[in-house]
Amino acid sequence: MDLSPGTMKLHARYSALNLLRAAWRDHTDWVPAWSDAEPKPRYDVIVIGGGGHGLATAYYLAKNHGITNVAVIEKGWIGGGNTGRNTTIVRSNYLFPESARLYDFSVHLFENLSKELNFNIMFSQRGVITLAHTRHDLDNVSRWANAMRFNGIDADMLDVGQVQKLAPRLNFGPDARFPILGGFIQRRAGPARHDAVAWSYARGASALGVDIIQNCAVTGFIKNDGKVVGVTTHHKGVAREIRAEKVAMAVAGHSSHVAAMAGLSLPVTSYTLQAMVSEPIKPVLDTVVLSPAVGTYWSQSDKGEVVIGGALDHFPSYGQRGSFGITQQVLAATVEMFPSFGRLRLMRQWGGIVDVVQDSSPIIGATPVPGLYINCGWGTGGFKSIPVGGWTLAHLLATGKTHELAEPFQLDRFRTGRLIDEAAAAGIAH
Numbered sequence: 071m072d073l074s075p076g077t078m079k080l081h082a083r084y085s086a087l088n089l090l091r092a093a094w095r096d097h098t099d100w101v102p103a104w105s106d107a108e109p110k111p112r113y114d115v116i117v118i119g120g121g122g123h124g125l126a127t128a129y130y131l132a133k134n135h136g137i138t139n140v141a142v143i144e145k146g147w148i149g150g151g152n153t154g155r156n157t158t159i160v161r162s163n164y165l166f167p168e169s170a171r172l173y174d175f176s177v178h179l180f181e182n183l184s185k186e187l188n189f190n191i192m193f194s195q196r197g198v199i200t201l202a203h204t205r206h207d208l209d210n211v212s213r214w215a216n217a218m219r220f221n222g223i224d225a226d227m228l229d230v231g232q233v234q235k236l237a238p239r240l241n242f243g244p245d246a247r248f249p250i251l252g253g254f255i256q257r258r259a260g261p262a263r264h265d266a267v268a269w270s271y272a273r274g275a276s277a278l279g280v281d282i283i284q285n286c287a288v289t290g291f292i293k294n295d296g297k298v299v300g301v302t303t304h305h306k307g308v309a310r311e312i313r314a315e316k317v318a319m320a321v322a323g324h325s326s327h328v329a330a331m332a333g334l335s336l337p338v339t340s341y342t343l344q345a346m347v348s349e350p351i352k353p354v355l356d357t358v359v360l361s362p363a364v365g366t367y368w369s370q371s372d373k374g375e376v377v378i379g380g381a382l383d384h385f386p387s388y389g390q391r392g393s394f395g396i397t398q399q400v401l402a403a404t405v406e407m408f409p410s411f412g413r414l415r416l417m418r419q420w421g422g423i424v425d426v427v428q429d430s431s432p433i434i435g436a437t438p439v440p441g442l443y444i445n446c447g448w449g450t451g452g453f454k455s456i457p458v459g460g461w462t463l464a465h466l467l468a469t470g471k472t473h474e475l476a477e478p479f480q481l482d483r484f485r486t487g488r489l490i491d492e493a494a495a496a497g498i499a500h
């Protein structure tokens with residue numbers, strides 16, 4: 071993509087100089103970051119779902135493969151699904167080589183994303199610490215860290231003193247219910263700004279000619295001889311048909327629902343995952359801390375809020391709020407692990423519908439329904455994989471060949487039994 075000054079309208083490119091120029095004109099002539107398109111009757115590719123994965127797919131179709139006659143169809147607003155609801159942790163501390171390759175490729179893409187897309191996604195590689203509370207935990211995290219190093223990914227074991235130096239507000243008291251014996255850190259991991267990831271991909275894709283169509287729900291598939299050749303939609307109160315050579319879906323928690331419209335049954339169950347933030351405070355935590363034992367993790371946002379994430383609800387649901395039992399469990403863990411946070415007020419709590427598969431690994435590939443492709447199954451951990459999810463799906467759509475990184479993550483593995491069970495590796499899998 072070329073977002074260089076000469077190729078875009080005045081103030082389309084974000085730079086200090088353009089900021090000054092725009093300020094001179096009272097910021098009246100910025101161009102919109104992306105155009106809100108009206109649907110055309112036909113495209114080469116339709117991507118259903120304007121979350122990070124859908125937008126990244128469209129961007130890489132245009133950027134890597136020159137396919138620009140593409141529509142991203144989003145039933146609400148872009149980034150309004152899990153992409154805008156997650157706790158933004160990017161990491162590649164997975165156990166199996168297949169996952170390590172996939173997620174680390176994504177971390178590398180994240181490292182260059184602000185520059186490539188000319189949009190500050192605020193990726194802050196401040197490290198993610200996984201705590202060990204027992205001798206058994208220590209064995210477990212050292213096995214985990216060793217596996218990462220075998221896979222060529224950075225991981226360092228930490229003793230209790232090193233953890234204390236990095237996160238002094240943790241509970242190191244003699245009567246701590248969960249004594250901290252050490253842990254390990256992936257230093258290249260850390261949070262990024264979720265909205266910025268969605269917006270930057272949308273802006274990049276739109277600049278290359280992709281149509282981004284919001285408030286347009288896909289209501290069904292058009293088939294010809296069993297092949298998907300388009301979708302039916304509901305856009306601004308009007309029912310429309312939009313046709314395409316290929317249709318891809320990246321709709322996360324709605325995957326089984328949308329796939330069912332094409333007659334496809336997916337091994338995906340939808341659960342609510344919730345998160346919450348405290349009132350903003352001065353910097354107190356400049357790393358990310360995860361305790362698999364209490365099923366909770368903490369970071370501090372650039373605005374100062376303590377961002378707290380926890381486990382899934384114990385039952386399938388499409389309710390975007392999360393159950394009180396989990397809220398209570400997460401907050402109890404928070405005040406135990408960070409006693410001083412007990413004095414903070416909780417500012418917001420919310421939920422997102424995540425797409426969980428049995429082995430906690432994604433599905434990126436063709437489906438048994440000709441013309442229909444999927445990207446789903448990221449469950450509680452697909453923010454970090456937005457770049458690689460888009461990259462690999464775009465490759466398949468453009469070339470007809472599965473990208474080598476996506477090869478192990480085909481739907482077929484549920485038939486062959488070649489599962490990649492990352493549930494244990496990810497602890498709580500965010």
Ligand SMILES: Cc1cc2nc3c(=O)[nH]c(=O)nc-3n(C[C@H](O)[C@H](O)[C@H](O)COP(=O)(O)OP(=O)(O)OC[C@H]3O[C@@H](n4cnc5c(N)ncnc54)[C@H](O)[C@@H]3O)c2cc1C
Nearest residue numbers: 119121122123145151152153156157159288422452453454
């Ligand atoms: C509370 C929480 C915390 C999380 N924390 C992390 C984390 O720290 N790190 C991490 O890596 N991951 C995390 N995740 C997971 C991550 O957010 C998701 O895996 C990721 O955002 C999925 O992106 P997506 O683009 O596939 O889906 P989404 O962003 O959900 O986008 C899918 C889009 O499809 C649209 N859609 C659905 N049905 C239709 C239809 N019929 N027609 C048109 N559009 C449709 C939806 O409106 C939605 O916008 C977390 C998730 C939650 C909920």
